[in-house]
Amino acid sequence: MSAADLPLAALGTWLREHVAGFDGIxxxxxxxxxQSNPTYLIEAASGRCVLRRKPPGALLASAHAVDREFRVLQALHGGAIxxxxxxxxxxDDAVIGSMFYVMAYVPGRVQWDPALPDVDAATRGAMYGRVLDTLVALATLDVDAAGLADYGKPGSYFARQVSRWTAQYRASETETIAAMDALIDWLPANLPDDDGKVALVHGDFRIDNLMWIDDRVGAVVDWELSTLGHPLADLGYFCMALRLPRNxxxxxxxxxDRAALGIPDEAALLDAFAARTGLDPRAEWPFHLAFHFFRLAAIAQGVMKRAIDGNASSEQALAAGKMARTIAELGAGAAQSR
Incomplete structure (x- = not known):
């Protein structure tokens, strides 16, 4: 899908009618x-904005919820996150062919590689400190005060997520992956006790979903998978992503060598998070890692299925989908470390 698929005349008319001051697309x-929800930079005489849309074609139930993303932006804008x-x-799907929203343009940059190869060690350390600040802010957000108390079901987060992503994986399965089958059996049998804690979970918290302005986080983006969940979830997902192989x-x-790069090791991240939030993930850490590898593998498998069906929005979709097996095997290894 290219930008040429956007009907600019119809889009420009809609934006002029619904965005104050917009003119001249x-x-x-x-x-x-x-890879999930196509995102576009819109240039206009009145300035820049960003459009994010659902992809076309048959979609899995509850996927690509750009309206939920928009609600989160409304709730968080101007706050600590x-x-x-x-x-x-x-x-209205008739405007461009699918539901979409527009947001202000943030003049930052995306760091695609968590090794941050274009900055020095001191700057890397500072940037990872900002990542931790953001993880802490997410884990400690008052969802009631933010108007998000009904944004998801409270409690039993990991049990519900294992069930949901098992179903999503089975719906997009294109081959047998033994490690995924093993995780689907292991995770429900090893769920941590539900402590009743509730937080806003981003759901895909990685370096490349942060917009950077120098060494500061200018915006957290891609809220498609956000929901109410456990305050340890984004930390587990972020650390899982750091364990992936170089690719x-x-x-x-x-x-x-994280020390040489100026990047804190996993133990230091967990210690700092626990000290600042009062939430200690270490007792159940193998479960958290195994769960997030399983979840990411299910997401990658969904990308693979969309690529095969011709509905994926990224040229790298097929390559990302092929990572499902590697990711699942890392998850099975994490489970065995318990």
Missing amino acids: ESATKFKGG PVARPLALCR PVLPGLAGL
């Missing part, structure tokens, strides 16, 4: 990434 350029300013939501599609930090 000129072009749309699709951003790199966005930096997000782009939401501008307007369009539920051009979903790069991790496996095999790199």
Whole structure:
């Protein structure tokens, strides 16, 4: 899907009617990434904004919920968790072919590689400190005060997520992956006790879903998988992602010398998070890692299925989908470390 698929005349008319001050649409350029919900830079005489849409074609139930993303931006904008300013939501598929929303343009940059190869060690350390600040802010957000008390079901987060992603994986399964079958058996039998704690969970918290302005987080983006859940969830997902092997599609930090790079090791991240939130993940850490590898493998499998069906929005979708087996095997290994 290219930017040429956007009907600029119809889009420009809608934006002029629904976004204050918008005028003179000129072009749309699709951003790199966005394997799930295509995202575009909109250039206009009145300035820049960003459009994020559902992809076309048959979609899995509850997937690609851009309206939920828009609600989160409305709830968080101006608070401790930096997000782009939401501008307007369009539920009418007739305008461009699918539901979409627009948000203000954040003039930052995306760091695709968690090794941050273009900065020095001191700056890397500072940036990972900002990551931790954001994880702490997410884990400690008062969801009631933010108006998000009904954004998801409270309690039993991991049990519900294992059930949901098992169903999603089975719906998009294209081959047998023994490690996924093993995790589907192991995870329900090893669920941690539900402590009743509830937080807003981003659901895909990685370095490349942060917009950076120098060494500061200008915005957290891609809230498609967000919901109410457990305050340890984003921490587990972030650390899982750092354990991935070096690869051009979903790069991790496996095999790199973190100390030399100025990046805190996993134990230091967990210690700092526990000290600042009062939430200690270490007793159940193998479960958290195994769960998030399983979940990411299920997501990758969904990307693979969309690529095969011709509905994926990224040229890298097929390569990302092929990572499902590797990710699942890492999850099975984490489970065995318990």
